[in-house]
Amino acid sequence: MLLLAAETLPARAQTVAVIGSALLFFFLLELLRRRRLAEPYAILWLISSVVLLVLSVWNDLLAEVADGVGIRTPANALFAVAFGFVLVLLLSFSVVISRLSRENKILAQELARLNEAQSQAPAQARDAEPARQESPTAK
Amino acid sequence: MSGSRKIVIVPAYNEEGSVGSVVAEIRREAPDFDVLVIDDGSIDATAKRARDAGATVLTNPFNLGIGGAVQSGYRYAYMGGYEVAIQVDGDGQHDPGQIEKLEDKLRTSGADLVWGSRFLEHAGYRVPRLRRAGRVIFARLVSAITREPISDPTSGFRIGNRRAIELFARDYPHDYPEVEAILMAHSHDLEISEVAVTMRQRETGRSSINMLNAGYYMVRVLLAIFIGLFRRSPVPPSEDEWLATPPSEALGSGPR
Numbered sequence: 001m002l003l004l005a006a007e008t009l010p011a012r013a014q015t016v017a018v019i020g021s022a023l024l025f026f027f028l029l030e031l032l033r034r035r036r037l038a039e040p041y042a043i044l045w046l047i048s049s050v051v052l053l054v055l056s057v058w059n060d061l062l063a064e065v066a067d068g069v070g071i072r073t074p075a076n077a078l079f080a081v082a083f084g085f086v087l088v089l090l091l092s093f094s095v096v097i098s099r100l101s102r103e104n105k106i107l108a109q110e111l112a113r114l115n116e117a118q119s120q121a122p123a124q125a126r127d128a129e130p131a132r133q134e135s136p137t138a139k
Numbered sequence: 140m141s142g143s144r145k146i147v148i149v150p151a152y153n154e155e156g157s158v159g160s161v162v163a164e165i166r167r168e169a170p171d172f173d174v175l176v177i178d179d180g181s182i183d184a185t186a187k188r189a190r191d192a193g194a195t196v197l198t199n200p201f202n203l204g205i206g207g208a209v210q211s212g213y214r215y216a217y218m219g220g221y222e223v224a225i226q227v228d229g230d231g232q233h234d235p236g237q238i239e240k241l242e243d244k245l246r247t248s249g250a251d252l253v254w255g256s257r258f259l260e261h262a263g264y265r266v267p268r269l270r271r272a273g274r275v276i277f278a279r280l281v282s283a284i285t286r287e288p289i290s291d292p293t294s295g296f297r298i299g300n301r302r303a304i305e306l307f308a309r310d311y312p313h314d315y316p317e318v319e320a321i322l323m324a325h326s327h328d329l330e331i332s333e334v335a336v337t338m339r340q341r342e343t344g345r346s347s348i349n350m351l352n353a354g355y356y357m358v359r360v361l362l363a364i365f366i367g368l369f370r371r372s373p374v375p376p377s378e379d380e381w382l383a384t385p386p387s388e389a390l391g392s393g394p395r
Binding site: 029032033035038040042043046102103106107110 | 200201313314358359362363366369370
């Protein structure tokens with residue numbers, strides 16, 4: 001009897017886990033809807049929240065996962081899964097930040113190059129000015 | 140070249156093998172169009188081949204992805220005051236000889252956005268089974284949402300008028316944009332329409348969608364469609380500063 005009790009999530013913990021992961025899920029959808037979060041970055045978050053939600057609703061599955069990886073209490077297994085997702089999310093941020101800083105560097109370099117090219121040719125720029133006014137695209 | 144009100148937008152990423160002939164063919168088949176190639180951070184001679192063939196070339200300093208590249212083209216078209224813009228892929232699968240078909244359809248149907256469908260008539264375009272399944276799912280979904288019979292929402296061979304240009308210059312989906320762009324147009328009350336075209340098998344290079352990421356593609360587009368259903372206005376209103384500026388002032392001179 002005691003052993004059986006240890007194999008499922010306590011009712012209160014389950015309630016909290018379900019509400020928490022459901023809130024996360026709907027918050028993500030709302031962020032997406034308002035365009036505060038872009039889809040490529042939302043995918044991992046959505047997977048995390050859905051897996052956590054499923055595991056906290058479906059207690060037998062959580063118990064099996066716990067058993068499978070050799071964790072005695074399901075609550076700890078839920079923590080371990082959540083922690084795993086946090087690690088993956090953090091790593092993905094590092095990857096994205098690396099890409100952004102590389103692109104940012106290239107933008108700065110290109111801007112510097114264009115600034116120089118611009119300042120080298122002020123005369124041409126002034127010559128081009130009258131032609132601009134007569135541009136056929138000006139409405 | 141300047142003075143034309145019509146432009147062809149050619150997104151190209153590492154397409155040195157085909158972009159030159161694509162540009163040459165566009166200039167031959169549709170001489171009243173300006174040709175703009177968006178070299179999306181290619182590491183080969185795409186930009187040079189395109190320029191040599193007589194196109195204006197925008198080179199992105201790094202790869203932005205197909206959505207970002209195409210939007211560069213629409214922004215250019217918007218700023219340049221173009222009235223009509225056509226998208227033709229740089230890989231040669233879209234036949235410039237059929238630009239006229241799209242143009243006719245745009246004119247006669249009164250639609251704002253028209254694209255060439257491979258499946259309206261049996262045009263002999265063979266598609267791998269997996270992709271056909273995806274295509275059918277998207278076609279049904281888009282048809283249901285827009286209440287129009289749509290057969291090929293993933294086609295990138297499309298033409299838009301000034302309204303479409305303005306919408307896409309302001310906002311364009313990122314990675315897999317075709318389906319989402321249609322739904323965006325629809326939710327902004329733009330009229331959409333299809334016309335039957337034949338497409339060629341790819342000349343060189345490879346499709347941006349291979350078997351490995353086909354599943355991811357499905358998930359991403361389905362998610363985008365799903366989220367889009369719950370947006371009242373899928374695009375922020377046109378308060379963006381650069382759009383508040385008249386095109387003539389924002390760009391200064393016209394193209395070229």
